[in-house]
Amino acid sequence: MLEHGGNLRDAAREYGRALADWIDLSTGINPHWYAAPAPHASAWHRLPEADPALAGAACAYYKAPAMLPVAGTQAAIQALPRLRAPSRVVVAAPSYAEHAHHWGQHGHQLRQVPYAQLGAAVDGCDVLVVCNPNNPTGERIAPELLLEWAAKLAARGGWLVLDEAFGDTETQAGLGSHTGKPGLIVLRSVGKFFGPAGLRLGFVAAHPALLAQLADMLGPWSVGGPAQQVALAALNDTHWQEAMRERLRGEGLRLHQLLAAHDIASTGTALFQWWPEERATAFWRHMAQAGIWVRLFRQAAHGIRLGLPPDEHAWLRLQQALTAWKHL
Incomplete structure (x- = not known):
């Protein structure tokens, strides 16, 4: 089975940090998920x-x-x-x-x-x-x-x-x-x-x-x-879709600019940023030690991908970890 992002239990086990203390940026999944109504009871039975x-x-x-x-x-x-x-x-x-x-x-x-x-x-x-x-x-x-x-x-x-x-x-x-x-x-x-x-x-x-x-x-x-x-x-839900597209585009630009402010030239989409990183493994470990799980690509694409932080506290932790990396 191939390795994928979202394997937060592996991170918790390897670094000895409780699951609740991690920020998972390893998947590129929208952190502001659609809050759908509970399915009808028949959906569980039929x-x-x-x-x-x-x-x-x-x-x-x-x-x-x-x-x-x-x-x-x-x-x-x-x-x-x-x-x-x-x-x-x-x-x-x-x-x-x-x-x-x-x-x-x-x-x-x-x-x-x-x-x-x-x-x-x-x-x-x-x-x-x-x-x-x-x-x-x-x-x-x-x-x-x-x-x-x-x-x-x-x-x-x-x-x-x-x-x-x-x-x-x-x-x-x-x-x-x-x-x-x-x-x-x-x-x-x-x-x-x-x-x-x-x-x-x-x-x-x-x-x-x-x-x-x-x-x-x-x-x-x-x-x-x-x-x-x-x-x-x-x-x-077209109203939610339109509002979310606008929000994600704004947050994607914010992530791109945050990385650029720390001398990282990234590309990506509204949901994630990517860059080829010479010290990819070292960056991945540095972020993990800060409780931030990013995606390390070791083979065809040797680099780092990270998704959007879910809230302002996570944005701050990411900024602090990037600043520490820049000054290593």
Whole structure:
């Protein structure tokens, strides 16, 4: 199993600090999560048959013609490689490691290609997997270019798999509306922008025939009843969405400026900042000793990613830890 952020119990055990004393900035999940009403009692008792209203709300929110709810986009990431015969697969690098991990199985021929070289790689692959915006670097590829690549791949029966898990604050860049034709598959996450990552809920936008194959592979009752009810409320709450986008953009800029004030040149999204760090392991340990858990990337992306502090006290602790690091 690959290493991910959010492993706060590991931090507490390693550094001997109680869970309540930690600030977890390791995931990029919105710290101001959607406060959904309690699910109806039937959601806990009945088998979770699919609610058409949820798929309809997702289509409206993501502007896609058809969507399949899944138990987090992780479920789709694991299943999609099993829906193709052995193929030539290019995964953008660095990016969310689960993509390459699963496409590297099931007989596929896998290459990991830097973002700057993806255009040259399109003609030599059957499947191209891209995070946009990228996790962890925040790098972006123009929608027009992605659609051009998708058309090339679709013409020979290929796929562009587009992971837009961090795309909710960049509503003009999403490609869900283009998924009615074969060849383009878009993954969307409820946990990042809305914040309830514990629901394990995401959506896949794609041609209906592929969604039917994916649904068959995932089997019945793949999304719990409480998760469906909470997500339905969140997807329909346009007032909360608009206010939260504005708030996160402001806080993302604040984080970027705070890092810059401590001589850290970062990039990212409204939900996280990233930078390649020569002393990445030392920085990670320094922050952990201050009770701040950040994400250390040791391999393809050697650097640090950190998310938004949840409150002013956490902002102050982060500032103090950064100041101490700057003066080491």
